[in-house]
């Protein structure tokens with residue numbers, strides 16, 4: 183199945199380049215969608231179905247549609263005709279190179295990286311019956327399958343409950359803020 | 370003056386749409402059920418098999434045609450008024466004399482050829498209106514078909530065939546039409 | 547080499563399922579639901595509908611069953627016009643982008659229980675991909691469907707399609723929320739995202755909206771399930787209404803409403819490209835009906851826990867498949883019935899309905915379900 187990994191990685195890289203290189207903002211946006219889809223496929227290959235699907239649902243399905251929406255409402259012509267700023271181009275290239283060097287340096291010192299793609303092994307060291315999971319999920323654990331939705335849900339609502347609440351409040355605050363900003367007159 | 374329309378105040382039930390929607394659904398469904406039980410009749414006529422002919426109104430405007438009078442003479446005197454009035458220029462007339470030796474030879478003219486292009490004709494009835502001799506009428510024929518443009522041009526023979534005989538006064542405004 | 551062979555071997559079963567389900571069932575169903583729409587709407591309005599086309603060159607008309615074929619031929623033979631002012635690449639891409647997601651979602655649709663074929667030990671599961679996150683997959687892929695419409699509106703480079711595209715994107719995003727929220731009570735009750743196991747549970751305990759099984763002739767039900775009917779019914783109404791909005795069907799077909807926008811986002815399209823939009827809409831409707839049936843009406847299971855899931859015998863497996871498609875066809879007829887009965891909503895009414903009413907009611911409904919589940923333990 184490594185073939186699939188390379189296929190989807192290639193899709194991601196090509197469309198990632200497309201985002202940066204294309205002059206038309208709509209093409210950029212669509213390339214970004216393609217890149218998200220490739221990423222989702224990679225997640226799914228790692229047995230992380232939930233994250234992969236959410237990646238599509240949230241980013242490709244909702245956020246990028248809004249992006250596209252805004253891009254279409256704006257005038258594209260100006261962006262297409264803008265000449266390339268070579269200084270900024272060189273700066274960006276250098277930054278990307280530095281980042282790549284740093285990443286490879288970190289990865290070469292990272293032992294867990296040698297283990298290979300065995301997310302299941304890591305997961306199955308867990309207890310076979312986790313408290314608070316429905317019976318169907320426990321059954322899957324016993325069968326050496328990964329009920330990842332249940333596990334993610336359990337984690338969020340037990341171990342990371344407080345951060346979840348904080349994030350919720352944060353989102354609420356920003357929503358209220360947006361509503362106040364979009365209303366011209368407050369009566 | 371602007372008219373102010375007062376919006377009716379809707380009750381809560383009406384605001385919910387639901388009762389209205391259910392009522393609407395029931396009306397359409399009852400039509401379907403009645404159709405299936407054979408209680409109500411379809412309104413569609415299936416054309417080539419079922420025709421509208423016997424319900425055509427008196428004033429129906431079908432294909433224009435030439436008529437002869439009770440003595441079998443052509444009424445048209447080829448004055449060409451219809452040719453001039455015809456909005457889409459569907460009529461083409463070449464005026465001619467009545468044959469030598471005919472009793473009515475000296476009385477009037479008659480068309481040598483009289484063509485109506487039925488692809489052009491818009492069934493407006495102007496020709497009928499304008500004709501001083503009551504020689505051209507719109508009949509109730511509406512099935513005018515053909516496989517070529519030539520077939521769609523009605524010549525004199527065809528026009529008399531459709532038109533037939535028309536008896537009565539040459540009087541434009543009497544009731545007899 | 548052997549690894550490759552095993553991979554290829556494991557692909558045989560899904561491929562057969564895909565070919566049979568998508569190309570031999572869903573696509574003909576799409577074509578025939580257009581025919582059904584025209585005949586049924588004629589029935590509702592005291593008309594006749596297409597009843598002529600039968601076997602070519604004979605007088606046998608078969609009540610017009612040949613009509614879809616004739617329509618398809620017409621679409622293929624029509625001039626395929628690409629206007630000069632469009633953005634070509636996206637103009638060509640958009641029709642495909644509406645059709646593909648609509649068909650992709652049927653991968654997780656359980657269209658039957660199991661099928662025990664002769665000469666095979668293991669019964670086959672009647673679903674293309676038995677995903678554990680089935681419902682999320684559906685929402686994720688369905689949310690990609692909006693790209694086709696938005697790009698069509700933008701690429702056409704004229705005003706009516708553009709307004710249609712803008713309308714549809716905001717409409718679909720808004721109703722995706724209430725659609726998603728209305729499903730959550732189902733997920734809470736069954737504790738699973740796998741559509742197959744949701745249907746299996748409904749098969750054992752009665753449908754979500756008919757939680758009764760028969761023991762002989764004695765109805766068996768639990769008090770908890772009866773109380774749960776309240777939130778489930780609310781969910782069902784919200785789900786179905788949002789489904790209408792998501793599939794751009796009347797009364798919510800504002801992206802293409804003729805009276806205001808000529809034909810909305812597909813104004814500039816002709817021939818087969820238009821047909822793809824047209825059929826994509828019907829495919830979305832069929833698969834949407836499939837999900838409504840799967841989530842709320844017991845999927846492939848017979849009511850009252852009758853029958854089996856096909857693991858034991860071929861007969862019950864076939865019955866399950868038949869039941870599923872019968873239900874889906876019933877639901878499609880409901881779609882058509884609503885379309886020909888209810889006038890179009892105004893755009894502000896649509897948005898108000900989605901954001902002010904359905905969103906709040908669905909949230910409250912989740913709370914209610916949680917309360918009931920907690921009360922009964």
Ligand code: SF4
Nearest residue numbers: 455490491493494496
């Ligand atoms: S009916 Fe009108 S269009 Fe036809 S021939 Fe007479 S004048 Fe011309």
Ligand code: SF4
Nearest residue numbers: 445446448449451500
């Ligand atoms: S107006 Fe009458 S009389 Fe004159 S040419 Fe036409 S049909 Fe003949």
